[in-house]
Amino acid sequence: MARIAILLTASLLLIGACGGCGSGGGYLYPTRSLVLAPTVYGPDTRDEISLAEHVALNRQEYQQGLQALSDLYARTGDRRKLEWTRKELSGLKKTPKYKYVGDVIPSADLSANASIPEADALYLDAEELQRESGLIVGPIRVKIVRSENTLQLALDKYTRLINRYPTSNKIGKAAFQAGYIHDHFKDYETALMYYQRAYQWDSNIATSFPARFKAAYLLDKRLDRKDEAVDLYQEAIAGTEGLRWTEWKKHATQRVKVLTKTGP
Numbered sequence: 001m002a003r004i005a006i007l008l009t010a011s012l013l014l015i016g017a018c019g020g021c022g023s024g025g026g027y028l029y030p031t032r033s034l035v036l037a038p039t040v041y042g043p044d045t046r047d048e049i050s051l052a053e054h055v056a057l058n059r060q061e062y063q064q065g066l067q068a069l070s071d072l073y074a075r076t077g078d079r080r081k082l083e084w085t086r087k088e089l090s091g092l093k094k095t096p097k098y099k100y101v102g103d104v105i106p107s108a109d110l111s112a113n114a115s116i117p118e119a120d121a122l123y124l125d126a127e128e129l130q131r132e133s134g135l136i137v138g139p140i141r142v143k144i145v146r147s148e149n150t151l152q153l154a155l156d157k158y159t160r161l162i163n164r165y166p167t168s169n170k171i172g173k174a175a176f177q178a179g180y181i182h183d184h185f186k187d188y189e190t191a192l193m194y195y196q197r198a199y200q201w202d203s204n205i206a207t208s209f210p211a212r213f214k215a216a217y218l219l220d221k222r223l224d225r226k227d228e229a230v231d232l233y234q235e236a237i238a239g240t241e242g243l244r245w246t247e248w249k250k251h252a253t254q255r256v257k258v259l260t261k262t263g264p
């Protein structure tokens with residue numbers, strides 16, 4: 001495949017306060033000539049890993065720059081542009097963010113049974129980063145994330161724990177937390193696999209996390225696999241999770257009635 005060179009040369013004048021925009025939006029036109037160096041992509045110069053890393057880096061820089069611009073408009077009192085930046089940031093948060101290149105999730109036959117101090121320390125580090133990010137496991141309602149970059153660092157530590165210490169008694173908890181983070185990033189297939197691994201690897205996971213309820217919720221609401229969702233909801237309701245996670249049990253019971261058309 002031949003190289004594809006992307007050369008962006010912008011030499012546009014400012015066109016009105018909202019030229020060409022729809023209701024409530026606007027476009028930025030530079031007031032002076034702007035020439036960006038070409039970015040060349042080709043199979044002979046860049047592999048999948050470097051491309052994926054390049055995308056992830058640019059994604060972070062874009063979001064950080066947009067947040068800085070939003071903070072500027074908040075300080076200067078420019079309400080219209082502040083609204084634009086907030087809308088754009090809101091759109092970014094709703095967009096799935098995939099790693100493209102990452103660790104392969106181990107098979108279901110691992111067992112969380114060994115006490116490994118190094119794994120315990122890694123889990124605590126990841127958990128602290130997750131707390132700093134703002135994404136804390138709790139009720140069904142959505143949490144507000146303060147830093148997705150910090151959350152990504154937590155995810156990297158959880159997956160490193162699983163791959164480096166596959167017999168640790170923390171792999172089930174790490175799997176759930178990894179699933180929870182992928183769930184936040186809207187990578188629902190990966191999140192489902194991690195939730196499943198949590199209860200497959202750790203028979204006591206229900207005392208710590210609602211893994212089956214979360215997996216069933218994804219099957220039901222995100223992946224449109226209703227029959228599988230019903231089976232897993234019922235399994236969770238009847239087991240330890242149903243006793244431990246009462247809010248989830250209430251939700252699951254209602255969803256089973258709706259999906260199976262039983263009850264009032």
